[in-house]
Amino acid sequence: MEVNLRDPKSLMKLSKLGSFHQSKLSFLRSFLNEFKHWEYRRDLFNLDQKGFGRAVYSFSKNNRTYSLICFANEIKDEERSDRVIATKWDAAFTLHDGVPSENDIERLSKEVPKQEVGRLSYKELTLSRANKSVRLFNHVVECLSNGEQPDINILSKVGYLYRTTAVYGSGKFGLADRFRIKNRDEILGPFRLEMMLVYLVRQFTFDQVNHIAKNKNPSLAVQLDPNICRNLGIGNSTGLGMAPFIVNHPALLNNWIFAREMALKKIREVEKVSKEDFDIFKNCLIKSLKNVTSWHTDSEFQNKKIQKLLIDLEKFINFINKGTIDNKPYLFNEIYTWIEDNLSDECIEYIVSMMMEPYDNIVNPLLKNMSADEDKYFNIPIDRTVEELRNILEKNYSEILKIDFSKNENNQNFWFISKNKEEPRLADRYNDTGAELEQPLAIARDIKKLYEILFVSKNSLTVGKFLMEHNDLRHVVRRAFVTEKFPYAEIQDNTIGSNLMPIDMLRLKLSFFGAIKFDPRSDKWLRICMFQGAPLPNELKSFDSHWVYNSLN
């Protein structure tokens, strides 16, 4: 039996993409699998009694070493801010390519804490900063220094000791350009070095909290229980900066979604699902419920989705517990067909992620195809004709071509780069100033405009000649040819409409990162948790690959 890939026109709607969950394809999980056989070390830990100072952690294998350099700084409570306009943080980090010399550490100590206004070199790969979750951090220090373990109920409400507010890579602020490292086998998956940074930062937070507690009360202090550590992740506050990324990297977006869709297709095509594999699926599903019930947010939007998810999951568990499908061939296809007919997008995508759990043999080969070289598709094929271009639009953008852009509500927003922080932002076209400086992220509107012009252009005209008069639409001509090669390259929605939920765009990207517990703080930014439940560095040699569902919370 051959199952079709899901149709991009419905799958690539923002509300659907905003319902994606972490899976075996997620970058933090594939990072751990890739680096589990690397040697982990804490090379330097030079903090004062209050926990301020420097530390270095590394992963090494053969002749290659990646080193996280941490700078923990004293800041005042009023200086602590998760917003991108902040200029001081509790700790700042960089991932260095190789073993840093003393000179390197000295150089970086002057630059890394300054973050965006510092200068890094081609020897640094990623850059980040993080703030303490102060109430929780202090609670843990207090308990440990008194010889007690912290209250798990308090910890589970937050899920982390530190929250990062940005993780930069790929040439930002002088960091190494991607081309310098792209051929390294161990980082073929996307964002692998960003994941490494976050993972090592997590260990730093445990070491720091233990160190402070020990110095506070040397005779009585105890170390944070590894079971508790394992159930703490790293938080992250994410705003609109992340949203344009998925529009600006169409080939990459395609490769992420295509891997997920190919996994689903192949799983649905498994004729005989073994009892062991079905048990893995069911066990992960049941265990994962804790991740849903401990998913706390004040967002009404997200709470409704969580409630619906719980109701749907109960419905689904009742369905599989009836046992009516247990011995059917193509069991996962039966399940998929049922969930499509009966459940909401949030739950459908949750179960799709869960279906991957038993199938390393299907999922793992897909991981290496999740990167992309966008430059390969940059040149516009100028010898193609207007007729061919129009056919591409009619085939790949039919949903978008239905949008009526003469209505104000469909043009409500515009994307711009803020002058003070050089970050992408969204504003109201009719109430805010600056629309004339709009970023080229209104793809649906511009595609529609292109189509209207193509409609009255000569079929045989080459694209090269068509562009002589229409270079204002060059950016979408380029995209159209990219979508011809990559079915999932384009969001099939209006990114400037009045009902746009920008957090859907963030959620899509973060789900591929492997984030859980999406906590929207508005429609424009959210908090998440990463690596909660993940093995600790000294446990990497042998760990349960389904660790995401082992949360004690």
Added chain:
Amino acid sequence: MRSFSEIETAVKRATRGIGFSWGISEEVGKNIRLLEMFGLPGFKNINQYFKIIKTQEFEKISTVSSINNSKSLYCPITMGVNFFDQSIHLKDANNIEITNLGFPLLFIPFVSRASEVIGKRIFLKIDNKEFLFNFNQAVYSNYLSGDIVEKGEKISLKFMDNNNLFSEEEWSELYKISENTFVEETDELKKSAAGAGLTDND
């Protein structure tokens, strides 16, 4: 040191900031990155061009032909974009001449990328500066200074035929040496090779 990624982003935004469309700005961002990677002073030149463009009018060509003359300086970006877009037709002309091109180094990456797209080497001469573009993989040049070049008076382009750079005799000589790695088959082995034992009409 600024990374190539920073250079590309800054140039893309600046090109838009000076008034070009986003699509062209994307091209120019990539181009300056390419020039800098080739070791040519792209950033310096575009920075100077954008200073001058505010006060000086540049000729914006749309159709590039085999001979292009202008009394005022041609805009290198418009010339470059149109040359690139029309290169599949222009390659049949073999030679292209341009008189008075502003900031000609900014034209170079368009030519380099066209060389890749049309699958031909292109020889470019900007006054006394010579460049050979090899399918956008490499540039050979006698221009090594990192200076700003504000004007090219006489520019000529030649689309090179896809010929080898060696003679058949030289090929035979080297091929003969390569045969030293071959082994003579025995009659027995010849009989068991692919297709052996069958008629080709079965």
